[in-house]
Amino acid sequence: EIVLTQSPGTLSLSPGERATLSCRASQSVSSSYLAWYQQKPGQAPRLLIYGASSRATGIPDRFSGSGSGTDFTLTISRLEPEDFAVYYCQQYGSSRITFGQGTRLEIK
Amino acid sequence: QVQLVESGGGVVQPGRSLRLSCAASGFTFSSYGMHWVRQAPGKGLEWVAVISYDGSNKYYADSVKGRFTISRDNSKNTLYLQMNSLRAEDTAVYYCAKVRLLLPNDAFDIWGQGTMVTVSS
Numbered sequence: 232e233i234v235l236t237q238s239p240g241t242l243s244l245s246p247g248e249r250a251t252l253s254c255r256a257s258q259s260v261s262s263s264y265l266a267w268y269q270q271k272p273g274q275a276p277r278l279l280i281y282g283a284s285s286r287a288t289g290i291p292d293r294f295s296g297s298g299s300g301t302d303f304t305l306t307i308s309r310l311e312p313e314d315f316a317v318y319y320c321q322q323y324g325s326s327r328i329t330f331g332q333g334t335r336l337e338i339k
Numbered sequence: 340q341v342q343l344v345e346s347g348g349g350v351v352q353p354g355r356s357l358r359l360s361c362a363a364s365g366f367t368f369s370s371y372g373m374h375w376v377r378q379a380p381g382k383g384l385e386w387v388a389v390i391s392y393d394g395s396n397k398y399y400a401d402s403v404k405g406r407f408t409i410s411r412d413n414s415k416n417t418l419y420l421q422m423n424s425l426r427a428e429d430t431a432v433y434y435c436a437k438v439r440l441l442l443p444n445d446a447f448d449i450w451g452q453g454t455m456v457t458v459s460s
Contacts (some may be wrong), residue, residue, distance in 0.1 A: 232401075267444035268384075275434055275453055276384065281446035287439075288448075319384055323444050326398045328374070328386040 232323050233258055237331035243339040250307040252334045254320035259300045264324030267296055267305045270333075271316045279318075280305060312338075341365035341449050343435050346452030350426055361418040361435030361451055369393070369413035372438045374447060375420050376429035377456075387433070388420065391443070403429075425458045432456075 234257040238300055244250055254265070263283035268276035278287040278294035293308040307314055315338050320331040347359040361373070375387040388399045388409040397409050408421040418435050432455050436447035 262444075268447075270384075275450035276447075277450075278439070278446055278448050280438060282446075289444075304435070321384075321386075321446070323446060327400065328389070330384040330386065335382045336372055 232310050232327055233247070233260065233329050235320050235322060235329055235331035236287045237318075237320055239332045239334060240332075241337060243314045243337050245339045246312055248310050250305075250310055250336060252318055252336070254303040254305070254307040254331050256301040256303070256322060259323035260303075260322045262288055262318050263299050265296075265298070266323060267294075268319045268321065269314075269316045270319065273275075274306055276319065289295060296322075307336075310336075342438075343449055343451035345433065345435055345451040345454035350384055350454045350457045350459060352460050353426060353458055355425055356421070356423045357422040357425060357456060359422065359433055359435075359454060361420075363418065363437070365414045366437070366449075368411075368416040372443065372445075373409075373411060373418045374438070375409060375418075376434045376436055376447075376450075377429075378434070378453075379428075379431040382431075385431070390418070391432070394440070409429045417454060422456070425456075428456050430456060430458050448456065 238253045266285045267280040270276040284296045344448045346364045374389045389415040406424045410419045432453040434453045435451045438445040439448040
């Protein structure tokens with residue numbers, strides 16, 4: 232099973248700042264089958280990024296993903312008030328899918 | 340519009356069974372692999388199971404293997420999760436999710452609203 236470790240656990244920033252979230256895999260993620268999701272309280276997760284760097288439909292271009300192999304990054308270029316939420320990475324390259332433990336992005 | 344609606348959650352005693360359903364609409368259900376994902380209260384996301392578009396392939400998380408069974412009825416556009424021998428640690432919101440494209444491996448682009456399962460005596 233591929234273990235995904237996200238850092239930091241909590242990130243405190245202000246609107247307008249840049250956010251950088253990390254996701255490290257215990258082994259290489261095949262074909263960059265790495266996704267990022269956003270979850271707000273009481274809501275289902277929302278797909279932001281798939282294939283490590285492709286934005287899902289309707290996702291603003293301030294969200295970007297990068298990385299390959301075992302190290303991946305989600306960057307939010309300029310935080311909007313609605314961006315404060317929990318973010319999860321997910322690998323879907325193996326038959327047993329795994330998620331990271333999440334990064335909570337909170338308003339400073 | 341594309342929609343997934345879960346049902347069947349509730350409070351159940353340890354050792355008992357429960358069946359969850361996920362009704363799909365707005366897309367060709369029979370063409371897409373489908374997943375169940377759960378989230379314990381205050382915790383992160385845990386993948387539970389996947390079923391291929393035609394039901395021929397199924398995979399499970401180790402934590403539920405042998406107790407849970409994923410299935411689908413393409414004629415009814417419905418996904419199921421049969422949960423047997425339930426434990427307290429199965430308490431969670433259960434989400435069904437659709438894969439993005441017609442590929443064996445893909446991200447989840449549509450999620451249901453979730454149904455809560457509480458295992459307690």
